[in-house]
Amino acid sequence: DTEVTQTPKHLVMGMTNKKSLKCEQHMGHRAMYWYKQKAKKPPELMFVYSYEKLSINESVPSRFSPECPNSSLLNLHLHALQPEDSALYLCASSTSGNTIYFGEGSWLTVV
Amino acid sequence: GDSVTQMEGPVTLSEEAFLTINCTYTATGYPSLFWYVQYPGEGLQLLLKATKADDKGSNKGFEATYRKETTSFHLEKGSVQVSDSAVYFCALSGNQGGKLIFGQGTELSVKP
Numbered sequence: 001d002t003e004v005t006q007t008p009k010h011l012v013m014g015m016t017n018k019k020s021l022k023c024e025q026h027m028g029h030r031a032m033y034w035y036k037q038k039a040k041k042p043p044e045l046m047f048v049y050s051y052e053k054l055s056i057n058e059s060v061p062s063r064f065s066p067e068c069p070n071s072s073l074l075n076l077h078l079h080a081l082q083p084e085d086s087a088l089y090l091c092a093s094s095t096s097g098n099t100i101y102f103g104e105g106s107w108l109t110v111v
Numbered sequence: 112g113d114s115v116t117q118m119e120g121p122v123t124l125s126e127e128a129f130l131t132i133n134c135t136y137t138a139t140g141y142p143s144l145f146w147y148v149q150y151p152g153e154g155l156q157l158l159l160k161a162t163k164a165d166d167k168g169s170n171k172g173f174e175a176t177y178r179k180e181t182t183s184f185h186l187e188k189g190s191v192q193v194s195d196s197a198v199y200f201c202a203l204s205g206n207q208g209g210k211l212i213f214g215q216g217t218e219l220s221v222k223p
Contacts, residue, residue, distance in 0.1 A: 006154075040198055042213030043155065056210070090154055098143055098204045100211055105154040 003027050004103035006091050012109045015081060021106045023074040023091030032074040033092040033100065034066060043090055043102075049074060081110045113138040113205050117214035120198075124191055124221050132186040132217045134175075134201035142205040144168075144177050144184040149198045149216075158186075158199070191221045 004025045013019045025032065031050045035043035048056035049068040063085075065077040074091055086109045094100040118133040136142065146158040146168070159168030164179035173188045184201060201214040 040216060040218060042200055042202075042216055043211075045210055048210070088154075099145070099157065099160060100204070101157060102147070102155040 004091055004093055004101055006089075006103040006106050008106060009104065010107045010109075012111060013078065013081065014111055015083075017081075018077070018079045020078065021076040021089055021091075021108070023076075023103060024072055025074075025091075025093040025101075025103075026072065027093060027095075027101070028071075029093035029095050029101075030071060031094045032068065033094075034064075034074070034076050035090040035092060035102075037088045037090055037105070039088075047076075078108070081108075083110050086110045113142065113203060113212045115201050115203055115212050115214035117199075117201050117217050120216070120218040122217060122219050124219070126193055126221055126223050127190045128221075130186070130188040130191045130195075130219070132199055132201075132219070134184045134186065134214055136182050136184065136201075136203050136212075138182075138203055138205045138212075140205055142203040144175070145202045145204070145211070146173070146175055146184070146186050147200045147202060149200065151197070155200065191219070193221045193223055195219060196221045 034046040037043040046060045047066045052068045067075040088105045090105045092100045092102045114137045143162045145160045147155040148158045159170045161168045161177035167176045175186045198216045200216045202211045
């Protein structure tokens with residue numbers, strides 16, 4: 001069973017809305033990730049936080065804004081998204097030993 | 112740069128058939144290798160992993176052996192079930208700050 005919890009599971013938002021995706025992990029991991037996945041394609045890395053500091057931003061548009069309030073929580077703030085941003089957003093975490101564990105994902109639809 | 116190549120899908124098998132999904136990689140150094148499974152409508156689950164040459168990862172009847180000489184990490188299962196229908200991703204983690212490099216995924220469909 002995954003110990004990475006994501007909410008909400010489904011989100012529908014308009015292009016002018018502001019919403020947030022939330023992620024929590026209970027494994028004491030110090031690295032947390034956001035990935036974006038289109039249907040049946042491999043996940044694409046968006047952001048990496050290491051020890052609560054942003055360490056990797058894969059040139060993601062500024063309409064996606066990550067936040068790491070503490071070592072267990074990771075948020076992804078969404079604003080002025082486009083329909084092509086509709087996807088499954090996966091949160092993940094890992095130890096320094098590099099095994100990455102994923103959550104169940106948040107299905108986002110932009111209308 | 113590092114890369115992973117998987118056999119193309121979809122793969123369709125009858126229940127109780129033998130499964131092999133090929134995965135080869137290119138990497139500098141000594142990467143860790145992973146298989147993830149994604150069931151319909153769900154997130155990715157870690158299926159198995161191997162962290163050094165000749166290691167065998169196993170879980171739920173699936174196995175894969177880290178073969179450095181052939182740079183391969185093929186996934187096998189002796190007898191598949193309908194419930195194994197999913198997309199399978201091979202991945203590696205090298206010296207890139209914990210980034211996972213994924214293969215393109217292989218969709219498996221098991222028919223009764």
